[in-house]
Amino acid sequence: MSNVNIRRAVENIGSTTSVYTPIVETVVNAIQAIESARRKAGTVTIRILRAQQLEMEVDTRPDIVGFKIEDNGIGFNKQHRDSFDTLYSDLKIKEGGKGFGRFICLKYFDDLRVDSTFKDGGVYRQRRFLMGKENEFIVNEKVTAAVVFLS
Secondary structure, three states: OOOOOHHHHHHOOOOOOOOOHHHHHHHHHHHHHHHHOOOOOOOEEEEEEEOOOOOOOOOOOOOEEEEEEEEOOOOOOHHHHHHHOOOOOOOOHHHOOOOOHHHHHHHHOOOOEEEEEEEEOOEEEEEEEEEOOOOOOEEEEEEEEOOOOOO
């Protein structure tokens, strides 16, 4: 097994990125997941997460503390999970993917959390994990049976 210093990889990301780059990267991944699922009616939802409002001033808004991006794509099945766990993965190379976008998320945000429902054979499962910050890409991974409401 190789050993990757994730912290150093994040530190070495150039100045050509901005706080918006991880959002763009994540939305592109969501669109690709929808295309992989061959959905005709794909959706991507972006939620802005704000700090708890402590002031009573009308014209102020609490600070943005994160984003939650959801899609109805293929999900983190084994193929996509293994790709995430591979430095410079080539899974999405035909779509222009470089296998590095997840590092940009850690450059601008404290954490990258994945919570995904996917189909494994004929069974829906839920995969949850955090992106590691030391040497492992995937930490605290849990895969459980998923409760799915089909519409």
